[in-house]
Amino acid sequence: MTDVAPAANPAPDVALALHPAARDLMRRHRLRWWEALPWIVALGAYFAFPDYLGFGAELLVAILFALSLDLALGYAGIITLGHAAFFGTGAYTVGMLAFHDIWTEPITSLLLAALAAGVIGFLSGLVLLRTKGLTLLMLTLCTMALLQEGANMAHDYTGGFDGLPNLTIAPVFGVFEFNPLYADTQYLYSLGVLLVCFVFVRTLIYSPFGQSLTGIRENILRMHAVGSPVRRRLVICYTISAAIAGIAGGLWAQTNAYVNLSALDLDRAATVLIILILGGYGRLYGAFIGAVAYLALEHFLARVYPTAWQLGLGLLLVAIALFARNGILGLGDVLWRRFGPRHTAS
Amino acid sequence: MSETRLETQGLSRQFGALRAVRGIDFKLDAGARHALIGPNGAGKTTFINLLTGVLPPSQGRVLLSGRDITDTAQAERVKLGIARTFQINRLFRGLSVLENVCIAVAERVGAAASMFYPAGWRTDIIDESMGLLKTLRLDDVARHRVSELPYGRQRLVELAITIGLKPEVLLLDEPAAGVPSAESHIILDAIERLPQDIAVLIIEHDMDVVFRFAKRVTVMVSGAVFAEGTPKEIETNEQVRAVYLGQATQRAADA
Numbered sequence: 256m257t258d259v260a261p262a263a264n265p266a267p268d269v270a271l272a273l274h275p276a277a278r279d280l281m282r283r284h285r286l287r288w289w290e291a292l293p294w295i296v297a298l299g300a301y302f303a304f305p306d307y308l309g310f311g312a313e314l315l316v317a318i319l320f321a322l323s324l325d326l327a328l329g330y331a332g333i334i335t336l337g338h339a340a341f342f343g344t345g346a347y348t349v350g351m352l353a354f355h356d357i358w359t360e361p362i363t364s365l366l367l368a369a370l371a372a373g374v375i376g377f378l379s380g381l382v383l384l385r386t387k388g389l390t391l392l393m394l395t396l397c398t399m400a401l402l403q404e405g406a407n408m409a410h411d412y413t414g415g416f417d418g419l420p421n422l423t424i425a426p427v428f429g430v431f432e433f434n435p436l437y438a439d440t441q442y443l444y445s446l447g448v449l450l451v452c453f454v455f456v457r458t459l460i461y462s463p464f465g466q467s468l469t470g471i472r473e474n475i476l477r478m479h480a481v482g483s484p485v486r487r488r489l490v491i492c493y494t495i496s497a498a499i500a501g502i503a504g505g506l507w508a509q510t511n512a513y514v515n516l517s518a519l520d521l522d523r524a525a526t527v528l529i530i531l532i533l534g535g536y537g538r539l540y541g542a543f544i545g546a547v548a549y550l551a552l553e554h555f556l557a558r559v560y561p562t563a564w565q566l567g568l569g570l571l572l573v574a575i576a577l578f579a580r581n582g583i584l585g586l587g588d589v590l591w592r593r594f595g596p597r598h599t600a601s
Numbered sequence: 602m603s604e605t606r607l608e609t610q611g612l613s614r615q616f617g618a619l620r621a622v623r624g625i626d627f628k629l630d631a632g633a634r635h636a637l638i639g640p641n642g643a644g645k646t647t648f649i650n651l652l653t654g655v656l657p658p659s660q661g662r663v664l665l666s667g668r669d670i671t672d673t674a675q676a677e678r679v680k681l682g683i684a685r686t687f688q689i690n691r692l693f694r695g696l697s698v699l700e701n702v703c704i705a706v707a708e709r710v711g712a713a714a715s716m717f718y719p720a721g722w723r724t725d726i727i728d729e730s731m732g733l734l735k736t737l738r739l740d741d742v743a744r745h746r747v748s749e750l751p752y753g754r755q756r757l758v759e760l761a762i763t764i765g766l767k768p769e770v771l772l773l774d775e776p777a778a779g780v781p782s783a784e785s786h787i788i789l790d791a792i793e794r795l796p797q798d799i800a801v802l803i804i805e806h807d808m809d810v811v812f813r814f815a816k817r818v819t820v821m822v823s824g825a826v827f828a829e830g831t832p833k834e835i836e837t838n839e840q841v842r843a844v845y846l847g848q849a850t851q852r853a854a855d856a
Contacts, residue, residue: 276699276743277727284719463720467713470704473693480653480691481705481766482679483713 284461293543297446301439308438312510314550315445316503321530321542322449322456323499328528329536330460331492332472334388336524337395338500340379340402341372343519345501348372350419350514351412359425361433365448365505372501373494375402380493384486387475396521403519418515422508433512441510448506452499457539459495468492472537529568533575535582544583604631605667606800607652607683607770612661614644614651621647623824624661629770633800636815636832638808640844644824645804646688649772652802653685654678665770679708682769686759686776688804694748698739701747701758702730705765730765737761737791753784760791771795773803777810789814812836820844 300311320342327333345368352358352367375398383394406413413419426432431440459465471478471485478485508514517523526549534545552571556564579586607629614622622644629635637645650656652663654675662671665681673681693701706726707713721727734740737757742750747758760776776792777785789810795801805811811818811832818835820828828841835841 274731274740274743276697276740277731279697279744280699280703280727281721281724284721458719459716461719461721462716463707463712463718463723464714464716466700466704466707466720469696470693473695474691476687477691477693477762478704479655479675480679480685480687481708481762482676483708484676488714 293540294446294450301442301446305439308442309510310550310554312438312441312445314546315442315449316507316510317527317530317546317550318542319445319449319452319506320500320503320527321534321546322453322539323496323503324527324531325536325539325542326456326459326499327493327496328531329538329541330465330472331468331489332475333384333489333493333496334392335395336392336521336528337397337399338496338527339519339521339524340395340399341376341497341500342504342507342523342527343399343402343406344372344375344497345369345504345506346508346514346518347406347413347419347504348501349505349508350422353422353424353508354414354419354514355412359423361424361427361444361509364424364509365502368501368505369498370501372504373498376497376500377490377494380490380497384489384493396524399519399521399524403516406516406519414515416516418513420513422512422514424509424512433509435512438510445506445510448502452502453539456499460539464488464491469537529572531582533572533582535584538581538584541582541584548583605629606631606633606665607802608664608667609652610662610664612648612651612663613659614647614656615659621824622651622658625821625826627819627826629800629802631769631800632798633802634814634816635800635802636811636818637802637804637821638806638811638818638835639821639827643821645821646774647824648821649685649774649802649804652772653683679766679768682767683772684763684766684768684770685772686763686774688774688778690752690755690759692747692755692758692762695746697744698747698750698758698761699727699730699734699743702733702761702765703727705762706730706733709766733761733765736794737764738787751784753780753787756780756788757791760788764795768799770800771802773801773805775804775806777805777807785810 301308304311324338327335348368348371349364352364358364358367379398383391383398386394407415424433427440427444431444433440467478467483467488470483471488475485504518507518530545530549531541533548534543535541552568553564556567560567575582581588605628609625609627612622612625613620625648637648639645647656651658654673658671662669664670665683670678670681693704703726706729707720707723710726712723712726731740731743734743737760739754739757739761742754747755750758756776763771773792777788780788792801792814803814815832818830818832819826820835820841822844827844828835828838830838
């Protein structure tokens with residue numbers, strides 16, 4: 256079907272559905288062979304680098320967090336600088352449940368983390384998403400600051416500035432224990448959670464709902480004018496994004512066995528934004544590429560130049576902003592278009 | 602035939618001290634081909650914004666087929682059958698031409714809230730959108746990004762999106778504005794081929810277009826209806842000539 260050029264015989268009525276543009280849309284959601292690569296690499300790394308599994312789990316959490324942000328920022332165009340609010344909500348949900356011996360089963364804990372973060376996302380979204388631009392940015396920042404200060408003051412529940420150390424998490428499926436010295440369970444568990452969330456986000460992105468989010472990002476006024484309930488869509492998207500960020504936070508708490516105020520920090524919110532910009536936003540795999548690039552760079556630069564490693568990162572970001580607006584993946588696109596195999600139709 | 606689709610009663614809008622639209626009583630029948638003309642700043646676009654719910658009126662009412670929709674939100678009005686094009690293109694510039702139309706059609710058929718199946722499975726939506734592009738002779742660029750098209754064809758996409766909403770009332774805000782005259786006939790042809798029962802209101806500056814297209818003409822000056830009638834009556838109306846048509850030639854002479 257793909258090999259013969261359709262330009263030669265436009266039998267109009269039959270060809271309607273086979274128009275290349277229509278075919279593109281009908282097939283866009285299909286899995287491509289390279290989509291297996293990240294998971295193969297992740298599994299390969301499990302066997303290849305047994306000493307780095309703790310770092311690997313951290314990386315997987317960062318990918319999941321960036322993926323949640325991509326849904327809100329990359330797809331729906333919600334400009335937020337406060338996404339750590341939901342990461343932190345998830346982390347503290349898991350942390351408080353475990354620390355106070357209320358609930359330690361890991362998977363249901365994550366679901367509760369998603370629920371808590373989703374509720375915060377929904378309630379704040381109802382108010383925040385009436386605004387846009389800088390106002391929205393500041394309000395997301397304020398939400399996060401309020402939560403952080405709340406966590407700081409509610410010392411009896413959250414441990415305040417000291418956080419909640421030495422969390423005990425029950426074994427996954429009642430079998431696989433979290434070993435603080437050897438992070439194999441943490442790694443595979445995080446990988447599993449990431450996979451489930453990724454499949455969910457991927458389904459969402461290619462659904463009609465995801466298409467309408469893209470429409471909102473591209474031109475919100477036009478979306479109003481085609482009869483789309485824009486604000487409702489945005490609130491739903493923001494809630495889902497918050498819930499996934501909550502899962503990322505809960506996962507972070509479980510794999511590290513502690514929670515502290517850094518979960519709600521501006522630093523964390525900025526980092527995830529950088530990761531997404533670095534990798535390329537509005538495209539599922541930007542979160543993967545960005546997180547790998549960022550953490551690898553941090554690792555490498557911090558070793559070479561421990562006191563000023565952020566300088567190197569800053570320079571890289573400037574370069575990305577100037578020359579590769581759509582991040583590393585966007586750069587790959589440009590190169591592919593220029594040097595890759597030619598398409599049959601223009 | 603003469604069933605009233607859209608009606609306004611004493612519709613007004615103020616911006617501070619400026620009375621942009623003042624007390625307009627207006628009727629648009631099913632199948633109408635109605636032109637709205639007037640000098641710049643007469644309040645034509647504000648009037649459209651009041652009809653579509655982009656702006657709330659200061660006073661007055663808007664009725665759609667007899668039902669009061671004054672307090673109905675913009676998106677709801679679209680569902681009830683009022684669609685518009687914009688004076689300046691408002692398109693999904695980064696998406697393909699086909700996707701632009703698909704998004705509109707998906708909203709109309711109520712698919713756009715579905716989360717758990719791929720949009721590509723809705724071949725009905727894609728087929729309908731593709732068919733619409735064919736009638737507007739846009740199928741050859743269906744795969745192109747909108748931002749890659751020349752402006753004239755972008756205007757056609759603007760029209761395609763609106764037609765994809767299957768409106769009962771269609772408001773066209775200078776559909777051929779900014780289009781080179783060599784291409785504007787494509788747009789006008791497309792407008793003439795619209796289904797007969799749609800009520801169409803068109804804002805236009807080009808008098809040739811108005812007299813070719815419209816069966817009735819309303820002249821707005823300073824936010825109020827100055828005159829209304831058949832194109833012939835308007836053309837021969839001395840006051841209109843003085844206030845508007847004369848002014849247009851005056852401006853052309855100044856330029």
